[in-house]
Amino acid sequence: MKLTHLLATAAVALGMATSAFAEDKTKVGFVYVGPVGDGGWTYEHNKGRLAVEAEFGDKVETVFVESVPEGADAERVMTQMALQGADLIFTTSFGYMDPTINVAKKFPDVKFEHATGYKTAENVSVYSARFYEGRAIQGHIAGNMTESNIIGYIGSFPIPEVIRGINSAFIHARKVNPDVEFKIVWAYTWFDPAKEADAAKVLIEQGADVILQHTDSTAPLAAAAAAGNVVGFGQASDMAEFKDGPRVSSIIDDWAPYYIARTKAVMDGTWETMSTWDGIGAGMVGIGEITDKVPANVKAEALAMKAALADGSYHAFTGPINKQDGSAWLAEGETADDGTLAGMNFYVEGIEGEIPQ
Structure with a gap:
């Protein structure tokens, strides 16, 4: 009987440890205005998401929703991500600006990053490229x-x-x-x-x-x-x-370094609201x-x-x-x-x- 009790206690402890490990993962969400296969804007943002996974491995979990219209739908998607435990949410279109600010007010412990906008808050940063x-x-x-x-x-x-x-x-x-x-x-x-x-x-x-x-x-x-x-x-x-x-050259958006840096900042507790506007020089x-x-x-x-x-x-x-x-x-x-x-x-x-x- 004592051995059975001991095994049961060990199993519970192991389960708690596994659960704690799972909870330690940083959950990062991405809201996309187009499909990930658009070959352009959203495709490059999604490459950034995949770079985050490659950089941090099992320390992160990423989620995304594609083809989200700008407006009320965006607010609903962001809210759902926050409710499902996202620590950091990247909202990747100009028309997501006000929805991002609105949802951020309701979830002060979640960090938000809005692409191409200009409105910030204590838990909202903005970023864009030149x-x-x-x-x-x-x-x-x-x-x-x-x-x-x-x-x-x-x-x-x-x-x-x-x-x-x-x-x-x-x-x-x-x-x-x-x-x-x-x-x-x-x-x-x-x-x-x-x-x-x-x-x-x-x-x-x-x-x-x-x-x-x-x-x-x-x-x-x-x-x-x-x-x-x-x-x-x-x-x-x-x-x-x-x-x-017909294609003679292109403009390529490289979001990966920024996404990796901001995810790391959430992980190590150094994340602060900021405005980033980088160009060719910064890559x-x-x-x-x-x-x-x-x-x-x-x-x-x-x-x-x-x-x-x-x-x-x-x-x-x-x-x-x-x-x-x-x-x-x-x-x-x-x-x-x-x-x-x-x-x-x-x-x-x-x-x-x-x-x-």
Whole structure:
């Protein structure tokens, strides 16, 4: 009887120890606006999640929900993650900003990280990448490669992040080709291959022989491939499956180092609210291979610009630059401050059309 009791006690103790070990795992959640197989934005965020698992092994558990609409659904998903024991939640789209703040208030012990937004709280950090640095390089290449002098741009939503990208690409395309014209189509979606393809087709019909995009799928590159004699760029990921076709380079988002660092901060108790906005220099923005479709001299210039952006010797928004209405914005040699860039709500001089409200 005593032996039986001893064995039972040992079994209970072992069970408690196993349970405690399981509880020691740091649970990290990810909320995605698109599917993990989108080949772009969400695909790269999910690579970051997998990097967290690879880095910490059985010390972490990660969970994710994909294709979550911005709004009430997002708030529901975040709440569920918090209730299910998440210690840290990454919310990876601009439209998740207010839902993140709302849910964070209800769960003060959970840490939240919101991508591309600007609202913080004691338990909410924000992070983004200086995508406009990559857009400058794309603009340089596009301005050199267009033969029609019409560059098409597919915008997702008219938010500062997207407007910055349009302006940066336009400025650098115009520097090398004063005759360049931008035609902009707003898709009002981050990920909708059918809408993105339609937008690309419209731009190509309007004479664009270069397509830039700030949407998440490979559909614009597929449309460019179908049209022939049209070039484009990978968005958020390399989209290398098109590199033997229209894709001449890409902007690559590398979230893995940030996700690993912030997860580690939760694990060791050093996590604090902060705002992070890194670019090419820090490795958060990468430039994909520039293919041989790009003339050698243009490729060399693009790589030199990449190096200058990385070491800080060049800023993508360096004056003289006027606003669309012709009023002065940046004087000769003056560079834009982060506050203005973060809230950018105007086009630069030379871009036609109005920003939708």
